[in-house]
Amino acid sequence: MSSGFYLYGILPAPLAETVRLEGLDKAPVQSQVIDGFNFLYSEAKQEKYLTSRRNLLCHEKVLEQVMNEGFPNLLPLRFGLVVKDWEAVTNNLINPYKEKLEHLFVKLSGQxxxxxxxxxxxxxxxxxxxxxxxxxxxxxxxxxxxxxxxxxxxxxxxxxxxxxxxxxxxxxxxxxxxxxxxxxxxxxxxxxxxxxxxxxxxxxxxxxxxxxxxxxxxxxxxxxxxxxxxxxxxxxxxxxxxxx
Structure with a gap:
C-alpha cells in the first residue's frame, strides 16, 4: 500500500521513459511535471524512512545516476521527504519558492x-x-x-x-x-x-x-x-x- 510519494530531487526537464532506476523499497523511479518543474520520485511504501546507511546510499545513488543521464544541475531534495499527494508539493514548495527554484536552475547551469x-x-x-x-x-x-x-x-x-x-x-x-x-x-x-x-x-x-x-x-x-x-x-x- 502506498504512503504517498518519496521525492529525490527536481529536474530541469522530464526524465526519459527509457531510463530505468530503482529507488527506495526497490520502487521504480519516475518523474512528475508540476507547474514546469519535474519532480523525481518513487511510490513511498512507508510514511517515514529510517536514516540508515542503506537508505541514504540508495537516495544518493538515484541522484548520481540521474546526473549521469544528462541532468548534472538537478536540485537535490533532502533525504526522507515523503508527501501524501502532489497538491502538497504545489502548496508547500512550488507556490512559496517558485522564483528561487528557477534562480537555482540558472545558477547551477553548467556548474x-x-x-x-x-x-x-x-x-x-x-x-x-x-x-x-x-x-x-x-x-x-x-x-x-x-x-x-x-x-x-x-x-x-x-x-x-x-x-x-x-x-x-x-x-x-x-x-x-x-x-x-x-x-x-x-x-x-x-x-x-x-x-x-x-x-x-x-x-x-x-x-x-x-x-x-x-x-x-x-x-x-x-x-x-x-x-x-x-x-x-x-x-x-x-x-x-x-x-x-
Missing part, C-alpha cells in the same frame, strides 16, 4: 559541486611543531619531571596551541589561495571531527574539474604525509541548492 575535506594527526603536528621550534621544545623539555604550577601548565599549553593554530592556518590558506580562484562560489562548512581541519564545497564550471583535481593533487604532494585529503568530484549540489 558542478566538488568538496574537499582535510585531516591531520594532531599528535604528529605537535611533534613537528616542536622540531621546527627548538626554543619551544627546550622550554617544554625543561618542565618535564617537575611539579608545575598551574600558570606554568597554562603558559606552555598556550604556546603549543598557538603554534598548532599557525600550522593549521598555513594549511588552510594554501587551499584557499590555490582553489578559491578556480571556483564560482565557495562555502566553508564546519569541521566534523577533531582531526578534520578544513571542510569546503566549491561550485566550479563542469568542464574544469580536471584542472581543479590537479590542483588538489599538487597541494597533497606539497604537504606529503602531513595531511589526508578527501576529495569528492561528483556529488549532487546540496550545498549550492539551498532555498534559504
Amino acid at each position: 558542478r559541486e566538488v568538496s574537499v575535506k582535510v585531516f591531520w594527526n594532531s599528535n604528529s603536528e605537535m611533534q613537528g611543531l616542536l622540531v621546527s621550534n627548538p626554543s619551544l621544545k627546550q622550554k617544554r623539555d625543561m618542565l618535564e619531571g617537575k611539579t608545575l604550577r598551574m600558570e606554568e601548565v597554562i603558559e606552555i599549553g598556550k604556546l603549543i596551541e598557538e603554534g598548532l593554530q599557525l600550522r593549521k592556518e598555513e594549511v588552510i590558506n594554501t587551499f584557499r589561495n590555490e582553489l578559491d580562484i578556480l571556483a564560482e562560489e565557495v562555502i566553508e562548512n564546519d569541521t566534523m571531527t577533531e582531526e578534520m581541519i578544513y571542510n569546503a564545497a566549491y561550485l566550479i564550471p563542469w568542464d574544469s574539474e580536471a584542472n581543479f583535481s590537479e590542483k588538489v593533487e599538487a597541494i597533497d604532494q606539497k604537504f606529503g604525509d602531513r595531511l589526508r585529503i578527501r576529495y569528492n568530484n561528483f556529488t549532487a549540489p546540496y550545498t549550492f541548492a539551498q532555498l534559504e
Whole structure:
C-alpha cells in the first residue's frame, strides 16, 4: 500500500521513459511535471524512512545516476521527504519558492559541486611543531619531571596551541589561495571531527574539474604525509541548492 510519494530531487526537464532506476523499497523511479518543474520520485511504501546507511546510499545513488543521464544541475531534495499527494508539493514548495527554484536552475547551469575535506594527526603536528621550534621544545623539555604550577601548565599549553593554530592556518590558506580562484562560489562548512581541519564545497564550471583535481593533487604532494585529503568530484549540489 502506498504512503504517498518519496521525492529525490527536481529536474530541469522530464526524465526519459527509457531510463530505468530503482529507488527506495526497490520502487521504480519516475518523474512528475508540476507547474514546469519535474519532480523525481518513487511510490513511498512507508510514511517515514529510517536514516540508515542503506537508505541514504540508495537516495544518493538515484541522484548520481540521474546526473549521469544528462541532468548534472538537478536540485537535490533532502533525504526522507515523503508527501501524501502532489497538491502538497504545489502548496508547500512550488507556490512559496517558485522564483528561487528557477534562480537555482540558472545558477547551477553548467556548474558542478566538488568538496574537499582535510585531516591531520594532531599528535604528529605537535611533534613537528616542536622540531621546527627548538626554543619551544627546550622550554617544554625543561618542565618535564617537575611539579608545575598551574600558570606554568597554562603558559606552555598556550604556546603549543598557538603554534598548532599557525600550522593549521598555513594549511588552510594554501587551499584557499590555490582553489578559491578556480571556483564560482565557495562555502566553508564546519569541521566534523577533531582531526578534520578544513571542510569546503566549491561550485566550479563542469568542464574544469580536471584542472581543479590537479590542483588538489599538487597541494597533497606539497604537504606529503602531513595531511589526508578527501576529495569528492561528483556529488549532487546540496550545498549550492539551498532555498534559504
